[in-house]
Amino acid sequence: MDLRPITKIKISKDKWLNQKVKYEDNIINKDLIEEMCNKTYRWMESKNDFHIIKDYHSFKSEFINLLYNKYLDV
Numbered sequence: 851m852d853l854r855p856i857t858k859i860k861i862s863k864d865k866w867l868n869q870k871v872k873y874e875d876n877i878i879n880k881d882l883i884e885e886m887c888n889k890t891y892r893w894m895e896s897k898n899d900f901h902i903i904k905d906y907h908s909f910k911s912e913f914i915n916l917l918y919n920k921y922l923d924v
Contacts, residue, residue, distance in 0.1 A: 866879060867880040
């Protein structure tokens with residue numbers, strides 16, 4: 851049994867996506883993630899050995915969920 855107190859509360863996905871990036875005035879996390887997602891999807895499309903089974907919007911949604919769950923897991 852783990853008896854350590856919870857000292858951090860996970861922020862909501864919307865709040866996280868709309869957070870400003872450190873040292874930038876007009877860029878939020880959502881902007882960076884959308885750019886990463888777009889480049890990743892285009893890269894996958896360019897490869898002959900990949901068979902893409904998801905449309906871009908589904909891929910984007912799962913990509914955001916992956917990052918949120920992986921890096922904001924407290």
